[in-house]
Amino acid sequence: MYKHLIGKSSEKVLNLVERGAVKKFAEAIGDPHPIYIDREFASNTKYKTNIAPPTFPITFDYGRIQDSGLPKAGLIHGEQEFEYVRPLFVGEEVYCYSKVTDYYEKQGSNGSLGFMVRKNSGEDKEGNEIFSSKSIIIITETVRKGMKHAENLRT
Amino acid sequence: MLKISELNIGESSPLQTLDPVSRIDLIKYAGASGDYNPIHTIDDTAKQTGLPGIIAHGMWTMGNLSKLFTAYIGEGFVQKYTVRFAGMIFLNDVVTLQAKLIDKKENDLHFEVNATNQKGKAVVMGNVVFRLH
Secondary structure (H helix, E strand, O other): OOHHHOOOEOOOEEEEOOHHHHHHHHHHOOOOOHHHHOHHHHHOOOOOOOEOOOOHHHHOOOOOOOOOOOOOOOOEEEEEEEEEOOOOEOOOEEEEEEEEEEEEEEEEOOEEEEEEEEEEEEEOOOOOEEEEEEEEEEEOHHHHHHHHHHHHHHO | OOOHHHOOOOOEOOOEEOOOOOHHHHHHHHHHHOOOOHHHOOHHHHHHOOOOOOEOOHHHHHHHHHHHHHHHOOOEEEEEEEEEEOOOOEOOOOOEEEEEEEEEEOOEEEEEEEEEOOOOOEEEEEEEEEEEO
Protein backbone atom coordinates (compact mmCIF):
# COMPACT_ATOMS: atom_id res chain seq x y z
CA MET A 1 0.00 0.00 0.00
CA TYR A 2 2.85 2.41 0.80
CA LYS A 3 5.83 0.62 -0.77
CA HIS A 4 6.32 3.39 -3.33
CA LEU A 5 7.40 5.69 -0.49
CA ILE A 6 10.59 3.78 0.34
CA GLY A 7 13.58 6.06 -0.16
CA LYS A 8 11.56 9.27 -0.25
CA SER A 9 12.71 12.20 1.92
CA SER A 10 11.33 15.51 3.04
CA GLU A 11 13.07 18.86 2.55
CA LYS A 12 15.13 20.09 5.52
CA VAL A 13 13.19 22.27 7.96
CA LEU A 14 14.85 24.69 10.36
CA ASN A 15 13.80 24.09 13.98
CA LEU A 16 14.75 25.95 17.12
CA VAL A 17 15.31 24.20 20.45
CA GLU A 18 13.14 26.78 22.11
CA ARG A 19 13.60 27.40 25.87
CA GLY A 20 9.90 27.60 26.68
CA ALA A 21 9.12 24.48 24.66
CA VAL A 22 11.85 22.50 26.47
CA LYS A 23 10.50 23.60 29.86
CA LYS A 24 6.94 22.67 28.93
CA PHE A 25 8.08 19.32 27.56
CA ALA A 26 10.21 18.49 30.62
CA GLU A 27 7.23 19.27 32.85
CA ALA A 28 4.86 17.19 30.71
CA ILE A 29 7.04 14.09 31.16
CA GLY A 30 7.33 14.78 34.89
CA ASP A 31 11.03 15.62 34.64
CA PRO A 32 11.51 19.32 35.47
CA HIS A 33 15.22 18.86 36.26
CA PRO A 34 17.29 22.09 36.42
CA ILE A 35 19.56 20.75 33.63
CA TYR A 36 16.64 21.41 31.26
CA ILE A 37 15.30 24.60 32.84
CA ASP A 38 17.70 26.53 35.08
CA ARG A 39 20.38 28.66 33.36
CA GLU A 40 22.46 29.07 36.51
CA PHE A 41 22.54 25.32 37.13
CA ALA A 42 23.52 24.66 33.51
CA SER A 43 26.40 27.15 33.60
CA ASN A 44 28.19 24.81 36.03
CA THR A 45 27.81 21.69 33.86
CA LYS A 46 29.99 20.22 31.09
CA TYR A 47 28.01 21.88 28.30
CA LYS A 48 27.60 25.24 30.10
CA THR A 49 24.09 25.42 28.75
CA ASN A 50 20.69 23.80 29.25
CA ILE A 51 19.98 20.66 27.24
CA ALA A 52 16.73 19.05 26.04
CA PRO A 53 15.31 15.70 27.23
CA PRO A 54 16.23 12.68 25.03
CA THR A 55 12.74 12.36 23.52
CA PHE A 56 12.35 16.10 22.80
CA PRO A 57 13.02 15.70 19.02
CA ILE A 58 9.48 14.26 18.76
CA THR A 59 8.32 17.91 18.85
CA PHE A 60 10.28 18.99 15.74
CA ASP A 61 8.92 19.65 12.28
CA TYR A 62 10.57 17.20 9.85
CA GLY A 63 8.81 18.45 6.74
CA ARG A 64 6.39 16.60 4.55
CA ILE A 65 7.21 13.56 2.48
CA GLN A 66 5.51 13.99 -0.87
CA ASP A 67 2.57 11.69 -1.62
CA SER A 68 2.81 10.02 1.78
CA GLY A 69 -0.90 10.61 2.46
CA LEU A 70 -0.67 8.98 5.89
CA PRO A 71 -3.58 9.73 8.20
CA LYS A 72 -2.77 11.71 11.34
CA ALA A 73 -5.15 9.79 13.59
CA GLY A 74 -5.39 6.17 14.55
CA LEU A 75 -1.92 4.85 13.78
CA ILE A 76 -0.16 2.57 16.24
CA HIS A 77 3.31 3.52 17.33
CA GLY A 78 5.23 0.24 17.37
CA GLU A 79 8.82 1.16 18.11
CA GLN A 80 10.90 4.28 18.62
CA GLU A 81 14.63 4.94 18.81
CA PHE A 82 16.79 8.02 19.38
CA GLU A 83 20.53 8.17 18.84
CA TYR A 84 22.74 11.13 19.79
CA VAL A 85 26.21 12.40 18.96
CA ARG A 86 25.71 14.82 21.86
CA PRO A 87 22.68 16.21 23.72
CA LEU A 88 20.61 18.98 22.12
CA PHE A 89 21.32 22.45 23.46
CA VAL A 90 18.60 24.91 24.38
CA GLY A 91 18.66 27.81 21.94
CA GLU A 92 20.37 26.01 19.07
CA GLU A 93 19.04 25.68 15.54
CA VAL A 94 18.56 22.21 14.09
CA TYR A 95 17.85 21.27 10.48
CA CYS A 96 15.43 18.34 10.44
CA TYR A 97 14.21 15.98 7.74
CA SER A 98 12.57 12.61 7.44
CA LYS A 99 13.04 9.61 5.18
CA VAL A 100 10.97 6.48 4.65
CA THR A 101 13.50 3.67 4.97
CA ASP A 102 11.17 0.68 4.71
CA TYR A 103 7.59 -0.46 4.34
CA TYR A 104 6.35 -4.03 4.64
CA GLU A 105 3.13 -5.89 5.35
CA LYS A 106 2.48 -8.87 7.56
CA GLN A 107 -0.58 -11.02 8.00
CA GLY A 108 -1.89 -10.67 11.56
CA SER A 109 -4.82 -12.35 13.31
CA ASN A 110 -7.03 -9.34 12.49
CA GLY A 111 -6.05 -8.92 8.86
CA SER A 112 -2.97 -7.44 7.28
CA LEU A 113 -0.71 -4.99 9.09
CA GLY A 114 1.42 -2.34 7.40
CA PHE A 115 4.76 -1.33 8.96
CA MET A 116 6.16 2.06 8.00
CA VAL A 117 9.79 2.62 9.03
CA ARG A 118 11.04 6.19 9.05
CA LYS A 119 14.37 7.75 9.91
CA ASN A 120 14.34 11.33 11.14
CA SER A 121 17.55 13.32 11.31
CA GLY A 122 18.66 16.55 12.96
CA GLU A 123 21.77 18.39 11.74
CA ASP A 124 23.62 21.58 12.57
CA LYS A 125 24.13 24.38 10.05
CA GLU A 126 27.22 22.66 8.62
CA GLY A 127 25.28 19.45 8.00
CA ASN A 128 26.81 17.48 10.89
CA GLU A 129 24.35 15.05 12.43
CA ILE A 130 23.40 15.81 16.05
CA PHE A 131 20.79 13.09 16.42
CA SER A 132 18.73 10.66 14.43
CA SER A 133 15.60 8.75 15.31
CA LYS A 134 13.82 5.76 13.91
CA SER A 135 10.13 5.01 14.23
CA ILE A 136 7.99 2.08 13.23
CA ILE A 137 4.35 2.97 12.70
CA ILE A 138 1.80 0.18 12.37
CA ILE A 139 -1.20 0.67 10.11
CA THR A 140 -3.96 -1.85 10.92
CA GLU A 141 -7.09 -2.73 8.96
CA THR A 142 -9.21 -1.50 11.87
CA VAL A 143 -7.36 1.79 11.60
CA ARG A 144 -8.06 1.97 7.87
CA LYS A 145 -11.77 1.50 8.63
CA GLY A 146 -11.48 4.19 11.30
CA MET A 147 -9.87 6.51 8.74
CA LYS A 148 -12.86 6.07 6.44
CA HIS A 149 -15.18 6.82 9.35
CA ALA A 150 -13.29 10.01 10.16
CA GLU A 151 -13.43 11.07 6.51
CA ASN A 152 -17.19 10.57 6.48
CA LEU A 153 -17.52 12.76 9.57
CA ARG A 154 -15.53 15.52 7.91
CA THR A 155 -17.55 15.61 4.69
CA MET B 1 23.27 9.28 45.78
CA LEU B 2 25.06 6.42 44.04
CA LYS B 3 26.96 7.30 40.88
CA ILE B 4 25.72 5.59 37.73
CA SER B 5 29.31 4.61 36.92
CA GLU B 6 29.45 2.70 40.23
CA LEU B 7 26.55 0.40 39.38
CA ASN B 8 27.45 -3.26 38.88
CA ILE B 9 26.11 -5.42 36.08
CA GLY B 10 22.79 -6.89 37.18
CA GLU B 11 22.00 -3.97 39.48
CA SER B 12 19.01 -1.70 39.00
CA SER B 13 18.41 1.96 39.54
CA PRO B 14 15.80 2.77 42.22
CA LEU B 15 12.24 2.03 41.02
CA GLN B 16 10.04 5.02 40.33
CA THR B 17 6.29 4.72 40.62
CA LEU B 18 4.25 7.48 38.98
CA ASP B 19 0.98 8.94 40.21
CA PRO B 20 -2.09 7.35 38.59
CA VAL B 21 -2.37 8.56 34.98
CA SER B 22 -4.77 11.49 34.78
CA ARG B 23 -6.43 13.16 31.83
CA ILE B 24 -4.56 16.37 32.58
CA ASP B 25 -1.23 14.48 32.27
CA LEU B 26 -2.18 13.55 28.72
CA ILE B 27 -3.57 16.98 27.84
CA LYS B 28 -0.29 18.51 29.02
CA TYR B 29 1.71 16.04 26.95
CA ALA B 30 -0.47 16.67 23.90
CA GLY B 31 0.25 20.39 24.20
CA ALA B 32 3.97 20.00 24.90
CA SER B 33 4.57 17.44 22.13
CA GLY B 34 2.14 18.75 19.54
CA ASP B 35 0.53 15.29 19.27
CA TYR B 36 -3.18 16.11 19.41
CA ASN B 37 -4.41 12.70 18.29
CA PRO B 38 -7.78 12.69 20.13
CA ILE B 39 -7.55 9.03 21.21
CA HIS B 40 -5.28 10.35 23.99
CA THR B 41 -7.64 13.01 25.30
CA ILE B 42 -11.23 12.56 24.11
CA ASP B 43 -13.31 9.57 25.27
CA ASP B 44 -15.76 9.52 22.34
CA THR B 45 -13.01 9.33 19.74
CA ALA B 46 -11.17 6.64 21.68
CA LYS B 47 -14.38 4.57 21.89
CA GLN B 48 -15.10 5.00 18.18
CA THR B 49 -11.68 3.50 17.52
CA GLY B 50 -12.70 0.47 19.58
CA LEU B 51 -10.78 1.34 22.73
CA PRO B 52 -12.41 1.20 26.17
CA GLY B 53 -11.25 4.76 26.83
CA ILE B 54 -8.41 7.18 26.19
CA ILE B 55 -4.87 5.81 26.24
CA ALA B 56 -1.57 7.49 27.09
CA HIS B 57 0.70 8.54 24.23
CA GLY B 58 3.42 5.92 23.85
CA MET B 59 5.83 8.85 23.76
CA TRP B 60 4.51 10.11 27.10
CA THR B 61 5.64 6.83 28.67
CA MET B 62 8.92 6.81 26.75
CA GLY B 63 9.54 10.39 27.93
CA ASN B 64 8.77 9.49 31.53
CA LEU B 65 11.04 6.46 31.39
CA SER B 66 14.02 8.58 30.32
CA LYS B 67 13.93 10.48 33.61
CA LEU B 68 15.54 7.54 35.39
CA PHE B 69 18.77 8.84 33.85
CA THR B 70 18.36 12.58 34.36
CA ALA B 71 19.80 12.52 37.88
CA TYR B 72 23.09 11.20 36.45
CA ILE B 73 23.46 13.88 33.80
CA GLY B 74 26.66 15.14 35.43
CA GLU B 75 28.35 11.86 34.48
CA GLY B 76 27.24 11.47 30.88
CA PHE B 77 24.23 11.47 28.57
CA VAL B 78 21.65 9.18 26.98
CA GLN B 79 23.42 8.29 23.73
CA LYS B 80 20.92 5.74 22.45
CA TYR B 81 17.38 5.00 23.55
CA THR B 82 15.21 2.33 21.92
CA VAL B 83 11.78 1.10 22.98
CA ARG B 84 9.00 -1.16 21.84
CA PHE B 85 5.44 -0.22 22.76
CA ALA B 86 4.04 -3.52 23.99
CA GLY B 87 0.79 -2.49 25.67
CA MET B 88 -1.58 0.36 26.36
CA ILE B 89 -1.82 2.61 29.39
CA PHE B 90 -5.29 3.74 30.42
CA LEU B 91 -6.55 6.44 32.78
CA ASN B 92 -5.74 5.75 36.45
CA ASP B 93 -3.15 3.11 35.60
CA VAL B 94 -0.16 3.16 37.93
CA VAL B 95 3.10 2.97 36.02
CA THR B 96 6.41 1.86 37.50
CA LEU B 97 9.70 2.65 35.78
CA GLN B 98 12.87 0.62 36.06
CA ALA B 99 16.35 0.38 34.57
CA LYS B 100 18.82 -2.48 35.00
CA LEU B 101 22.49 -2.39 34.02
CA ILE B 102 23.18 -5.35 31.72
CA ASP B 103 26.60 -4.55 30.23
CA LYS B 104 29.54 -2.14 30.28
CA LYS B 105 31.70 -1.47 27.23
CA GLU B 106 34.39 1.19 27.61
CA ASN B 107 32.43 4.38 28.34
CA ASP B 108 29.03 2.94 27.47
CA LEU B 109 26.67 1.59 30.11
CA HIS B 110 23.98 -0.64 28.60
CA PHE B 111 20.64 -0.76 30.39
CA GLU B 112 17.43 -2.67 29.98
CA VAL B 113 14.51 -0.37 30.74
CA ASN B 114 10.81 -0.94 31.13
CA ALA B 115 7.56 0.61 32.26
CA THR B 116 5.06 -1.76 33.86
CA ASN B 117 1.43 -1.23 34.83
CA GLN B 118 -0.18 -2.08 38.19
CA LYS B 119 -0.76 -5.66 36.99
CA GLY B 120 2.95 -6.11 36.43
CA LYS B 121 2.64 -6.16 32.63
CA ALA B 122 5.49 -4.42 30.77
CA VAL B 123 3.81 -1.84 28.53
CA VAL B 124 7.03 -0.26 27.26
CA MET B 125 10.34 -2.12 27.11
CA GLY B 126 13.64 -1.14 25.67
CA ASN B 127 17.32 -0.32 26.00
CA VAL B 128 19.40 2.71 26.92
CA VAL B 129 23.06 3.34 26.26
CA PHE B 130 24.33 5.89 28.78
CA ARG B 131 27.67 7.29 27.59
CA LEU B 132 30.03 8.50 30.32
CA HIS B 133 31.96 11.74 29.71
